[in-house]
Amino acid sequence: MxxxxxxxxxxxxxxxxxxxxxxxxxxxxxxxxxxxxxxNGDEVSKLSQKQLAMVRRYNIGFIFQAYNLIPxxxxxxxxxxxxxxxxxxxxxxxxxxxxxxxxxxxxxxxESRRPNELSGGEKQRVAIARALVKEPKxxxxxxxxxxxxxxxxxxxxxxxxxMNKELNTTFIFSTHDPMVMKYANRYINLKDGMISADxxxx
Amino acid sequence: xxxFKLGLKNLTRQKRRNIxxxxxxxxxxxxxxxxxxxxxGMEEMSFxxxxxxxxxxxxVAYPEYWEDRDELLLENLIYLNQDMEExxxxxxxxxxxxxxxxxxxxxxxxxxxxxxRGVGISIEQYxxxxxxxxxxxxxxxxxxxESKAVIGTSLAELMDLKVNDYIxxxxxxxxxxxxxxxxxxxxxxxxxxxxxNNGIVFVPLDVAQEALNVDNMVSLFALKTxxxxxxxxxxxxxxxxxxxxLDLKAYSWKESAASVIALSAAxxxxxxxxxxxxxxxxxxxxxxxxxxxxLERTEEIGMMKALGMREWxxxxxxxxxxxxxxxxxGLAGCLLGYAGVSWLAKYGFSIAYVGDASDFGVPILDxxxxxxxxxxxxxxxxxxxxxxxxxxxxPAYWAAHKDPVKAIYHR
Ligand SMILES: Nc1ncnc2c1ncn2[C@@H]1O[C@H](COP(=O)(O)OP(=O)(O)OP(=O)(O)O)[C@@H](O)[C@H]1O
Ligand SMILES: [Mg+2]
Numbered sequence: 001m002x003x004x005x006x007x008x009x010x011x012x013x014x015x016x017x018x019x020x021x022x023x024x025x026x027x028x029x030x031x032x033x034x035x036x037x038x039x040n041g042d043e044v045s046k047l048s049q050k051q052l053a054m055v056r057r058y059n060i061g062f063i064f065q066a067y068n069l070i071p072x073x074x075x076x077x078x079x080x081x082x083x084x085x086x087x088x089x090x091x092x093x094x095x096x097x098x099x100x101x102x103x104x105x106x107x108x109x110x111e112s113r114r115p116n117e118l119s120g121g122e123k124q125r126v127a128i129a130r131a132l133v134k135e136p137k138x139x140x141x142x143x144x145x146x147x148x149x150x151x152x153x154x155x156x157x158x159x160x161x162x163m164n165k166e167l168n169t170t171f172i173f174s175t176h177d178p179m180v181m182k183y184a185n186r187y188i189n190l191k192d193g194m195i196s197a198d199x200x201x202x
Numbered sequence: 203x204x205x206f207k208l209g210l211k212n213l214t215r216q217k218r219r220n221i222x223x224x225x226x227x228x229x230x231x232x233x234x235x236x237x238x239x240x241x242x243g244m245e246e247m248s249f250x251x252x253x254x255x256x257x258x259x260x261x262v263a264y265p266e267y268w269e270d271r272d273e274l275l276l277e278n279l280i281y282l283n284q285d286m287e288e289x290x291x292x293x294x295x296x297x298x299x300x301x302x303x304x305x306x307x308x309x310x311x312x313x314x315x316x317x318x319r320g321v322g323i324s325i326e327q328y329x330x331x332x333x334x335x336x337x338x339x340x341x342x343x344x345x346x347x348e349s350k351a352v353i354g355t356s357l358a359e360l361m362d363l364k365v366n367d368y369i370x371x372x373x374x375x376x377x378x379x380x381x382x383x384x385x386x387x388x389x390x391x392x393x394x395x396x397x398x399n400n401g402i403v404f405v406p407l408d409v410a411q412e413a414l415n416v417d418n419m420v421s422l423f424a425l426k427t428x429x430x431x432x433x434x435x436x437x438x439x440x441x442x443x444x445x446x447x448l449d450l451k452a453y454s455w456k457e458s459a460a461s462v463i464a465l466s467a468a469x470x471x472x473x474x475x476x477x478x479x480x481x482x483x484x485x486x487x488x489x490x491x492x493x494x495x496x497l498e499r500t501e502e503i504g505m506m507k508a509l510g511m512r513e514w515x516x517x518x519x520x521x522x523x524x525x526x527x528x529x530x531x532g533l534a535g536c537l538l539g540y541a542g543v544s545w546l547a548k549y550g551f552s553i554a555y556v557g558d559a560s561d562f563g564v565p566i567l568d569x570x571x572x573x574x575x576x577x578x579x580x581x582x583x584x585x586x587x588x589x590x591x592x593x594x595x596x597p598a599y600w601a602a603h604k605d606p607v608k609a610i611y612h613r
Contacts, residue, residue: 057510068505084204
């Protein structure tokens with residue numbers, strides 16, 4: 001399969017169908033035992049550990065089901081963490097970027113809260129901001145809404161969709177929630193590790 | 203910089219565990235500092251007690267006498283003459299000289315008899331060299347020209363003697379005939395050096411010379427000198443003896459401190475062993491801490507890898523945290539040590555708990571006072587931090603080396 005730039009792709013499938021495995025291989029965290037993954041036309045399996053880390057650092061943002069925020073850092077700092085890895089500009093510029101992205105995901109006013117002072121939806125929005133702040137070409141989200149109620153899930157998907165449109169960021173996210181997949185403009189269905197359906201919608 | 207901040211912030215996680223390990227490190231460090239302080243204190247006091255109450259800084263005697271000096275024989279004595287005394291006294295760095303005639307005697311109180319060491323002294327000169335007079339607890343030192351004796355409190359207790367009591371010293375003259383010294387006790391001393399208190403009887407030099415039939419002779423001169431300059435002064439003395447064709451030699455107090463010096467060599471070994479244990483405790487604590495933290499933060503480490511962090515960058519975060527623990531533990535240890543050493547320096551440590559220290563050849567009466575060894579504080583602190591950094595590296599690499607997929611999904 002090929003994912004085009006700016007696509008908002010859902011990977012749908014039951015538990016154990018291989019969604020996480022597929023995302024991890026695209027995200028250079030895992031390597032396929034058969035077949036190949038190409039990013040920007042580069043064959044991923046030919047890259048060294050260091051190069052893979054650099055691909056992830058500069059080009060890919062991850063969003064996890066369990067948020068994976070650092071509990072001792074505030075919402076602001078969790079986002080700052082990601083941008084500091086690639087951007088060594090001045091404090092004020094970093095601050096502007098971080099606050100902008102926090103505003104975009106609707107977290108202004110909550111930036112100095114720690115993860116344990118945020119709701120699940122808010123935490124996931126911090127995680128989205130963390131993935132988006134470095135403006136990567138590709139964002140991979142593994143069941144980002146699985147721990148959220150439908151209202152929060154819709155909010156999170158809305159934000160992802162908005163960012164996708166505004167920044168033309170490519171999104172690939174997995175879900176097994178049929179409600180969520182209606183937002184996608186491309187829909188891939190997995191069954192037992194195989195793609196059983198692949199549709200584009202307008 | 204951000205990693206540094208993160209490392210420090212991570213210190214606030216698992217507060218109880220971190221405080222525990224900081225406390226353990228602090229306890230180990232301060233124990234070391236206290237022990238170091240006491241050991242050095244013991245050594246310093248022992249040396250002082252030898253110098254100030256027994257040998258002076260330097261002793262001058264004939265080598266033949268010196269070799270058998272513990273025998274207290276009346277052979278190879280020094281015949282006093284003004285010229286020689288002047289030349290010793292005028293040697294640069296010599297602050298006082300006390301001629302002494304040492305002899306074997308039996309002290310008799312009319313009922314019992316006990317072997318003692320008699321010391322004939324010229325009281326004014328003796329007082330210039332030794333501080334014994336400050337520790338007269340009853341009566342006083344005898345005055346110049348006064349024919350009285352001074353003994354230690356322990357001896358007085360043993361023989362049931364008081365000031366103004368008369369004692370008889372049974373001695374053998376140079377010619378090996380028996381003689382006695384009948385003399386009144388002028389004062390009792392309780393000096394910091396137990397040896398003085400247990401078995402020495404001070405009498406005027408002329409009284410001793412007459413009773414022993416050694417006309418105007420002494421065993422040795424005890425000299426008080428500028429302290430720390432002993433070796434140089436000894437060189438000067440030896441030089442001047444050579445020029446005057448005298449066979450006299452000069453000996454540092456250190457030669458009489460062999461048992462203490464042997465003990466202080468053992469001390470260095472002991473302190474080294476304690477230091478190793480202390481550092482090992484710190485090391486194990488840090489390693490344990492990093493491993494536990496890494497296990498708790500598996501998903502976080504996976505996330506960091508997903509963010510594109512390199513292994514060494516993740517290691518750095520753990521190292522900062524471990525270093526923080528090392529610094530805090532070291533600081534707390536130094537503070538605890540500071541408090542403990544202050545206490546030891548002020549109030550001392552009663553060696554009554556370990557028994558009579560003079561049994562081990564330590565000439566200290568009842569309390570060891572701690573000394574300040576500031577370099578030990580900074581040395582320990584720096585070493586502690588270095589150990590913390592080094593011992594965190596391996597477990598941190600182990601943590602950072604995890605497969606990101608396994609780490610994130612806990613597989
Ligand atoms: N294409 C494939 N070929 C072989 N094994 C696969 C393939 N895809 C997935 N697997 C294996 O299937 C198992 C489950 O895969 P995975 O965790 O990716 O599923 P998932 O869809 O994310 O499930 P869940 O909804 O429970 O998260 C894994 O052990 C994985 O190695
Ligand atoms: Mg999954």
